[in-house]
Amino acid sequence: MKTSAFASDLDRTLIYSHRVLDQYDYAGDYDLVEVLDERPLSYMSIETKTSLQAIHQLGWFIPVTTRTTAQYERITFFQQELEPEFAITTNGGCILHHGKPLEDWQVIVDKRLKACMSVREMLRAISDLPIAAWVKRTRTAEGRFLYLIMKDEYLSHIPLAELKLWGEERGWQVSLQGRKLYFIPQPLNKWDAVAFLKERLELEYVYGAGDSLLDAGLIHEADMGFVPRHGEVLDFDPSLEPTAAYGMAAADEITACVKKQLTITKKPSIR
Numbered sequence: 001m002k003t004s005a006f007a008s009d010l011d012r013t014l015i016y017s018h019r020v021l022d023q024y025d026y027a028g029d030y031d032l033v034e035v036l037d038e039r040p041l042s043y044m045s046i047e048t049k050t051s052l053q054a055i056h057q058l059g060w061f062i063p064v065t066t067r068t069t070a071q072y073e074r075i076t077f078f079q080q081e082l083e084p085e086f087a088i089t090t091n092g093g094c095i096l097h098h099g100k101p102l103e104d105w106q107v108i109v110d111k112r113l114k115a116c117m118s119v120r121e122m123l124r125a126i127s128d129l130p131i132a133a134w135v136k137r138t139r140t141a142e143g144r145f146l147y148l149i150m151k152d153e154y155l156s157h158i159p160l161a162e163l164k165l166w167g168e169e170r171g172w173q174v175s176l177q178g179r180k181l182y183f184i185p186q187p188l189n190k191w192d193a194v195a196f197l198k199e200r201l202e203l204e205y206v207y208g209a210g211d212s213l214l215d216a217g218l219i220h221e222a223d224m225g226f227v228p229r230h231g232e233v234l235d236f237d238p239s240l241e242p243t244a245a246y247g248m249a250a251a252d253e254i255t256a257c258v259k260k261q262l263t264i265t266k267k268p269s270i271r
Helices: 018-023 046-058 077-081 103-113 119-127 130-134 152-157 160-169 190-200 213-221 247-266
Strands: 004-008 030-036 039-045 060-063 086-089 094-097 135-141 145-150 172-177 180-185 205-209 224-226
Touching: 004 190, 004 247, 018 039, 018 247, 030 046, 039 046, 039 247, 046 060, 046 077, 046 247, 060 190, 086 190, 094 103, 094 190, 103 190, 119 130, 119 145, 130 135, 130 145, 130 152, 145 152, 160 172, 172 213, 190 205, 190 213, 205 213, 205 247, 213 224, 224 247
Parallel strands: 004 060, 004 205, 060 086, 205 224
Antiparallel strands: 030 039, 086 094, 135 145, 145 180, 172 180
16 A cells, blocks of 8 residues: 655646756756647656656555646646546636546635635735736636736846735735746645645655745645745745755655665565
């Protein structure tokens, strides 16, 4: 029986876009794992893929992403090579089991979101902020939350700390990931979905990993949490200890550590 799980964020933790690859030199080999409209989007290192295959055999590997289900399904590695039994999408808003949403979790999420400001109300509130003039496009994610694709020339001017406090006052989380500025209701979080699976699968130990503010709960609540050294969350929580490496090498470091820990726990006891 598998008693441990590795619940990990994907973008900028395990998989990387060209933009991030260009920012951090990587000496190893990597594969293209996501294409959209014949345009290459994301990559994963060969070393990380190998470690995840081993983790999948030794314990539960649970992808945990802010991506919608449709966006998650674009990642070919999880559809063609390693097919996790469970995956968490929409920042905890959906738990997939063999690709189908768990209905009992959907009921729980719907009930929690009724107590929050709606997406429509939040859109109106954001339109009154100065940053509204810096937005290139606005997107909603399955009616659960929204994100703004910001104009490149304004990225360095975004007052993230102030926006974070502004969002908290309204019961929403704020996070900047690349060019995307996310606004997500607080009840919609990754750890709650992981905790639901921890109970259902009777897990004794959970390893967690993530890079953004939206991963803070996952990192802290896991029995062992990992943060890549480039992670946004480190700017707001200096108590976290990051990896030694940046970029794709950080993914290699994290997955190698989890694989090692799972291998140790799987060794038979000597009598």
